[in-house]
Amino acid sequence: MATGFLTDTTVCIGCKACEVACKQWNQLPADGYKLTGNSYDNTGHLSGTTWRHVAFIENPKKRRLTGDVDLVALAEDVREQLPGGAELDALGRWTFMSDVCKHCVEAPCQQACPTGSIIRNEFDNVYIQPDVCNGCGYCVPACPYGVITQVPGDGRAFKCTLCYDRQRDGLEPACAKACPTNSIMFGEVEELKKVAEERVEALYAKGYTEAYVWGTPQVGGTGGIGGNHSKFILLDEPETYNLPRHPFLPQEKVKGAFVASAVAAGVLGAVVALAFRD
Amino acid sequence: MTDATQETLQDRNGHAREGRSETSHHTGTDPKRDEKGYYGIPPIKPAHWTWQIPVYFWIGGIAAGVQLFTTLANVLGHKDEALTRIGRYTSLVAMILSPILLIWDLGRPERFLNMMRIWKLRSPMSNQSWSLVLYGNLGGLLAARQAAEDGLLGRNFLSTLLTKLIPARLLSVLALPVALFVGSNTGTLLSATSVPMWARNWALMGPTFLASGVSTALSYLSLVLHLGRWGEQKTHHVLRRAERAVILVEAVLIAASVVRMGRWGKPLFSKEVAPLFVGGTLLGGIAAPLALLFGKETRGKSILTSVLVLLGGLAFRFAMVLGGRQSANDPEAYFSFAKAENAPQPDDSI
Numbered sequence: 001m002a003t004g005f006l007t008d009t010t011v012c013i014g015c016k017a018c019e020v021a022c023k024q025w026n027q028l029p030a031d032g033y034k035l036t037g038n039s040y041d042n043t044g045h046l047s048g049t050t051w052r053h054v055a056f057i058e059n060p061k062k063r064r065l066t067g068d069v070d071l072v073a074l075a076e077d078v079r080e081q082l083p084g085g086a087e088l089d090a091l092g093r094w095t096f097m098s099d100v101c102k103h104c105v106e107a108p109c110q111q112a113c114p115t116g117s118i119i120r121n122e123f124d125n126v127y128i129q130p131d132v133c134n135g136c137g138y139c140v141p142a143c144p145y146g147v148i149t150q151v152p153g154d155g156r157a158f159k160c161t162l163c164y165d166r167q168r169d170g171l172e173p174a175c176a177k178a179c180p181t182n183s184i185m186f187g188e189v190e191e192l193k194k195v196a197e198e199r200v201e202a203l204y205a206k207g208y209t210e211a212y213v214w215g216t217p218q219v220g221g222t223g224g225i226g227g228n229h230s231k232f233i234l235l236d237e238p239e240t241y242n243l244p245r246h247p248f249l250p251q252e253k254v255k256g257a258f259v260a261s262a263v264a265a266g267v268l269g270a271v272v273a274l275a276f277r278d
Numbered sequence: 279m280t281d282a283t284q285e286t287l288q289d290r291n292g293h294a295r296e297g298r299s300e301t302s303h304h305t306g307t308d309p310k311r312d313e314k315g316y317y318g319i320p321p322i323k324p325a326h327w328t329w330q331i332p333v334y335f336w337i338g339g340i341a342a343g344v345q346l347f348t349t350l351a352n353v354l355g356h357k358d359e360a361l362t363r364i365g366r367y368t369s370l371v372a373m374i375l376s377p378i379l380l381i382w383d384l385g386r387p388e389r390f391l392n393m394m395r396i397w398k399l400r401s402p403m404s405n406q407s408w409s410l411v412l413y414g415n416l417g418g419l420l421a422a423r424q425a426a427e428d429g430l431l432g433r434n435f436l437s438t439l440l441t442k443l444i445p446a447r448l449l450s451v452l453a454l455p456v457a458l459f460v461g462s463n464t465g466t467l468l469s470a471t472s473v474p475m476w477a478r479n480w481a482l483m484g485p486t487f488l489a490s491g492v493s494t495a496l497s498y499l500s501l502v503l504h505l506g507r508w509g510e511q512k513t514h515h516v517l518r519r520a521e522r523a524v525i526l527v528e529a530v531l532i533a534a535s536v537v538r539m540g541r542w543g544k545p546l547f548s549k550e551v552a553p554l555f556v557g558g559t560l561l562g563g564i565a566a567p568l569a570l571l572f573g574k575e576t577r578g579k580s581i582l583t584s585v586l587v588l589l590g591g592l593a594f595r596f597a598m599v600l601g602g603r604q605s606a607n608d609p610e611a612y613f614s615f616a617k618a619e620n621a622p623q624p625d626d627s628i
Binding site: 036132142148157222243248257275 | 315316319320322324327347350351356383387398404458462480481520616623
């Protein structure tokens with residue numbers, strides 16, 4: 001059985017309850033009191049001490065308000081034709097996305113880890129064993145989503161455990177539990193896949209034809225990664241949410257690099273051997 | 279409604295109509311809001327590696343090249359005791375320094391032995407640890423025999439035993455592929471990441487680092503032999519000839535790498551890295567030594583050439599590591615790279 005997240009950004013209200021719940025449950029240290037000036041996002045990005053991060057995307061539209069504007073409909077981003085030729089898309093959207101470890105099917109961090117600290121646990125989640133990690137840091141540049149970092153002072157690498165401890169006790173992860181709009185859903189990956197498809201269809205029916213699922217082998221979990229156990233329903237280009245469109249498994253080419261290096265070694269050996277000729 | 283209120287409202291509306299509103303909801307007025315990306319925050323994280331790692335890359339490359347040259351000399355029947363001695367002691371010293379540098383760089387140095395828990399063929403870091411263990415042991419045995427032969431362990435039973443029991447020729451042939459792996463894996467280690475500059479060049483990272491390693495090793499041997507006034511005339515001659523050819527191979531590989539990296543190789547020519555890469559590697563480490571290697575051979579010139587090549591090799595490794603950091607910190611580079619046609623894919627040939 002594989003468990004994972006489905007984060008539906010269309011109902012996220014940016015309350016950051018998930019960030020707080022995650023920090024509290026996992027006893028993660030604070031990251032300091034910095035004001036970034038980037039909308040209401042003072043967290044910035046995921047790190048070894050931030051396992052949930054709510055992105056605030058202010059997505060303005062360039063059209064102007066004309067005619068008789070229904071402000072309620074405007075705020076709700078209703079798209080039907082309105083009487084009086086009123087334009088309703090003028091405020092644009094304010095999108096939020098609660099980012100988290102993607103729990104890749106073929107996880108680059110796990111393949112990079114030389115100590116075997118990063119494993120797949122019984123819930124098929126990518127899990128760092130803190131008692132094994134020796135802080136080599138090789139998983140950090142391996143991650144295609146910038147999820148893992150080493151924690152200064154501690155030296156080891158950390159990331160979302162998908163609340164391994166809570167799952168062991170039959171509880172859902174802290175972030176999913178705290179989410180007031182059910183934007184963060186936790187469950188079996190196969191089930192979440194169906195939920196995601198149904199939700200995207202419903203969004204289509206409402207006119208949100210730009211909605212799609214990110215984290216499939218077609219988008220987000222590409223290039224040998226085989227999809228993600230943490231999926232997202234997005235309304236904009238992946239880059240807007242700081243997500244790559246077509247990431248890749250960095251270890252895919254280790255064998256090829258080895259062959260290329262062997263050829264180079266042969267050539268260099270021959271070149272040096274030739275120098276010994278009288 | 280008073281007139282003043284009316285005026286204020288009109289003023290505000292007028293403002294909005296002219297598009298000069300100052301809220302951050304307007305793309306045109308908010309310089310922090312990128313059209314693409316998220317406030318310019320890098321979507322991937324750079325490696326934390328400090329100076330120990332490029333220095334290890336340099337030392338590992340030298341060890342690989344020294345093993346290549348001394349083993350070939352041995353196999354091809356070129357006898358030079360000074361060369362053999364320097365080769366064996368060098369690999370010992372390199373294999374003592376390398377783990378120290380690498381363990382130093384760990385977040386939890388006391389747990390370095392966890393590297394030996396498993397062996398993962400797909401993790402260049404794991405392969406590196408095991409190849410260092412293997413080469414360290416082989417090199418250690420060879421150095422032990424050398425020490426026994428040189429009388430460093432005293433004239434006793436142990437020395438005689440070591441000299442008799444350690445099959446030097448067999449061990450050095452066995453050590454050669456391991457050493458070459460150590461040298462090339464320093465490049466592969468970088469390429470198996472999500473960093474655009476490194477990953478884009480996956481096929482040439484290993485070969486380029488190995489070629490640079492061999493060229494620095496030849497210079498190192500030449501430098502030590504010159505400084506100690508050791509070695510036979512022929513050894514110096516062969517080293518010089520080999521150096522000329524290997525520097526050319528290295529130059530071709532670096533040029534091919536820059537071409538392959540394309541737009542993602544830009545960090546190599548940035549303000550921070552260009553002095554190292556263009557000045558240190560291309561001019562100081564390749565062009566100048568190459569010019570010095572042709573023409574009349576003198577001791578002073580040889581020493582200068584060797585120093586230049588060695589420093590050039592060190593600059594190359596720092597340039598690659600620092601350039602990679604810039605590449606990882608550039609959202610545009612990663613987003614443009616993480617598109618189907620640019621990133622390496624499972625079914626790609628190159």
